[in-house]
Amino acid sequence: MTAEFLLLAVVSSDGFIARHPGDPPWTWASPEEQARFRATMAEVAWSVMGRVTHETAPRPERKRIVFTSSVTGVAWLTPNHLGFNPAGARFDEVLDVAKVDGRVAILGGTRVHDYMLEIGKVDEIRLSIEPIAFGQGLPMFSGVAWAGVETHIATHGMARVGEDEVLNAAGTVERVYRKLPA
Numbered sequence: 738m739t740a741e742f743l744l745l746a747v748v749s750s751d752g753f754i755a756r757h758p759g760d761p762p763w764t765w766a767s768p769e770e771q772a773r774f775r776a777t778m779a780e781v782a783w784s785v786m787g788r789v790t791h792e793t794a795p796r797p798e799r800k801r802i803v804f805t806s807s808v809t810g811v812a813w814l815t816p817n818h819l820g821f822n823p824a825g826a827r828f829d830e831v832l833d834v835a836k837v838d839g840r841v842a843i844l845g846g847t848r849v850h851d852y853m854l855e856i857g858k859v860d861e862i863r864l865s866i867e868p869i870a871f872g873q874g875l876p877m878f879s880g881v882a883w884a885g886v887e888t889h890i891a892t893h894g895m896a897r898v899g900e901d902e903v904l905n906a907a908g909t910v911e912r913v914y915r916k917l918p919a
């Protein structure tokens with residue numbers, strides 16, 4: 738089995754993924770970004786997310802790996818939702834239990850981004866940037882200011898690919914980063 742890991746995130750123009758925990762992207766992201774997100778998700782079998790993101794958009798029918806300290810290592814929460822606690826298991830173990838194959842979407846939040854980047858399980862980042870500033874909120878990576886995100890990604894062996902793609906007249910763009918060959 739092989740898996741390809743695609744991190745999908747939408748951020749404000751000052752780099753926040755949410756104004757506060759429980760603030761879902763569909764309340765502020767553009768229709769064009771949301772349409773693209775849905776189209777990508779339609780091609781993904783499994784997604785990976787933190788417990789808060791999972792509960793913000795519960796989808797019993799979708800296959801999910803849910804980070805939570807409420808399980809010891811790896812344990813099914815529901816027939817489609819596999820709980821994972823990095824304190825008690827390695828990520829490869831959760832992939833084996835879930836029999837993950839193909840494309841996997843990484844859907845945040847902040848500490849899930851941290852963990853997946855740190856263990857080298859991000860092959861591509863599709864980052865949409867909305868032309869709306871929050872001033873404060875949840876960052877993409879812990880302790881990394883928006884101005885430092887590109888450098889942070891680069892230090893984990895990834896580089897920007899191509900030009901930003903403009904998604905609408907308001908100025909929403911999509912930026913892509915990919916893992917560099919070893």
Ligand SMILES: NC(=O)c1ccc[n+]([C@@H]2O[C@H](COP(=O)([O-])OP(=O)(O)OC[C@H]3O[C@@H](n4cnc5c(N)ncnc54)[C@H](OP(=O)(O)O)[C@@H]3O)[C@@H](O)[C@H]2O)c1
Pocket residue numbers: 745746747748753754755757758759760761762786787788789790791793804805806807821822823824844845846847848849852875
């Ligand atoms: N703009 C975007 O693209 C985007 C993407 C994702 C999420 N969001 C938004 O961001 C907000 C949620 O983000 P968030 O960062 O606050 O929360 P989150 O990552 O969705 O969930 C946090 C929870 O996940 C579990 N968790 C995460 N990392 C863990 C680790 N290393 N070990 C054990 N458990 C771990 C913990 O659950 P327990 O408390 O159960 O232990 C923690 O409380 C929501 O509003 C969501 O809609 C936006």
